[in-house]
Amino acid sequence: MENVKNYLSENKDRFLNEIIELLKIQSVSADSAFSQDVLDTADTVKMRLEEAGCDIVEIHETAGYPIVYGEKIINPDLPTVLVYGHYDVQPADPINLWHSPPFEPVIKKTEKHPEGAIFARGACDDKGQMYMHVKALELMVNTNQLPCNVKFMIEGEEEVGSNNLAIYVAENKEKLANDIILISDTGMIANDVPSITTGLRGLSYVEVEVTGPNRDLHSGLYGGAVANPINILTKMIASLHDENNHITIPGFYDKVEELSSEERAEMAKAPFSIEKYQNALDIESVYGEKGYSTNERNSIRPTLDVNGIWGGYTGEGAKTVIASKAFAKISMRLVPNQDWREITELFKTHFESIAPKGIKVVVKPHHGGQGYVTPIDTIAYQAASKAYENTFGKKPIPQRSGGSIPIVSLFEKELGSKTILMGFGLDSDAIHSPNEHFGVWNYFKGIETIPYFYEYFTEMSKK
């Protein structure tokens, strides 16, 4: 692979402008108010794939938002890389905590990104990281160095569960046939500590509704005499963890993979400072399951977090009301071997069983997905590792992530292929939060590294 750095420096401004334009489109898949924007984003991605050199680019309609498919097949005898990414983004709220509007990208320097970072919703997750692959293809095509076949599958419903992608994949196995799936939708430890994600957690996301009296009541006239749905909801949620922060749902841990003490010792070698971690979050102490380190708690252990809660009067001032209903959104991160459908069912059964008389409970499963572990003894992992070594100047560390890309285990099941997670974001990039950003250095380092993966993977596959 030659001329990579030259091509990047010659096209730097255009590569930045293109991602900035893409970030301006408000592709929030969770909120139907943005549906036209989501569709517009798909069209833009299609156009960019064509410009980058794909021979075929198609918009595949689904029951939800479309999937953009692209391909450039140079020789059927060569290996095929399937790039997966998503063009939809998380909702931007709470909007008032953004320092600049979430869909008006700006570049600002930060402590971790002295060369500047692009601030916008989706900058890192996943428009910015997905677009690195589009530009890497352009680079390889325009410098006549594409060493293998490539397919793109960019969806618009990752942030809402990828339900339609699952159907699409099952129905298009032949079209999507590949030798390796390549995804940039994770992070790495630091710009000077490159890492490759080798494990993802699964996910079960549910919404609960508790109902007490059939109408809001005056808290003076009824207070103390009827079950208050908000008080009950807090009691029910609180009871889901015991005093050691173990999850109390019967059967929840039955299938959890327990790592050996050797494996845990290996994990503990990753560079980590509890002081820096706490300082970055402005917290006095970490908090979690007894018997596990912070890095273990957010990677190899399952969790249960309330992502949203609401009920009663939440406006200005005071209202003495007992609400008829209270709600919460709850997600569980799962580890390999836990089945998300089984866990969702266990949650539902348990949560319904702990409601006191006088309270009705509805548990509505939102979406979910299985966890995933990437083996590190494969050609693909070795090719990726060598690519990082080449561009970062040091060997990347294999690392389990706490996040979830539920579709990855489905890819393996349906397409029979492994996935390589080449993420270039940082944990501090505030994905899913206000002021999400993606380092300019990281964006270009990603575009620089990806072609070497193609090169090494193709070479190693020949042997």
Add this chain to the structure above:
Amino acid sequence: MENVKNYLSENKDRFLNEIIELLKIQSVSADSAFSQDVLDTADTVKMRLEEAGCDIVEIHETAGYPIVYGEKIINPDLPTVLVYGHYDVQPADPINLWHSPPFEPVIKKTEKHPEGAIFARGACDDKGQMYMHVKALELMVNTNQLPCNVKFMIEGEEEVGSNNLAIYVAENKEKLANDIILISDTGMIANDVPSITTGLRGLSYVEVEVTGPNRDLHSGLYGGAVANPINILTKMIASLHDENNHITIPGFYDKVEELSSEERAEMAKAPFSIEKYQNALDIESVYGEKGYSTNERNSIRPTLDVNGIWGGYTGEGAKTVIASKAFAKISMRLVPNQDWREITELFKTHFESIAPKGIKVVVKPHHGGQGYVTPIDTIAYQAASKAYENTFGKKPIPQRSGGSIPIVSLFEKELGSKTILMGFGLDSDAIHSPNEHFGVWNYFKGIETIPYFYEYFTEMSKK
């Protein structure tokens, strides 16, 4: 007192139209968006008091919303009744649960109100009940039967804590001097079971804010490793009640008045059907403090209820976020001898103490007030009882209410006068809830009963 029924039937339509006009003004004191409406309501009340026959009517500015003062002094040697009421109303939300717009009053028949009820925010609490007194004055003045002096003090901040009224009362003791304070801001058992409220609970209303990490976090990357403010808030709130539904705040019950078994036996005689109560609320079971009946739980026992809770993502769909902050509005109903300031302090100290490391807590007291018990051996109570007996055809039952009118105990302290609570609403009138209403029969029964109170109170005072 003569010609009462005639006067009422001759002026029925006008009396209804006037209250409907008053209910159209959106006097929500808790929300500054409505401040001009609140001020307009004060002007309307002033005009109506002048029309009804007051000789002096004044708008008293305060640091918040004004107090409307009116008087008609016919003879300094005669007793003086001070009528207190409020022209502000609770917020109307959740708006979508109203069957007709909250500020567009309509009259509809209900099971409990076969002659129709006025549906509007404030219909019962307290515009409708306050306005009965304005019309009762008009009736007595126009039929030349006003037997004593009368003063009106109608405030606009009852629903937000009456802070400025407290200052006004302390500064105007002479102007407000009276022999009895008369308030219609409570309810009665049923249209065929009249009752007079003889006890009110106190109130302490606080807002709590818990803060974990300094920004919203991705629940996959951080889930399980940091304290989630929503999970922690649910745990903290849940811990405020033990398994018997006793409140766990140290010192909370220290000063609670314990009723004798004779007093509790007397209370138990009030007509009450647990089945009807549960059916009306569509609940399978009541719920509350162990060892006490439903009527005791919501009158002689203190309570702690969450009135609102919010945090994280509450929009459509799913967002896998750990919120930086979570909030709740919490109110405690207090019984005689519990001091609301002391209880607020106990709550604050306790709530701050139970936060785990890694979580910051702010407790912001909103407002509060003392409980109150009316003696039933006074001239005023006897006069009120006789008035009800006259117009309802049966003797009213003295009854403790679970609600709070925090200003009542302050009136006694500052003005040295007792208060009579002649409420004509029903518990089912949905005050503070969507579809608040006030029976047309109750409205006119109130206007009919009040003049007899004036008559009997004046007669009995002479003896």
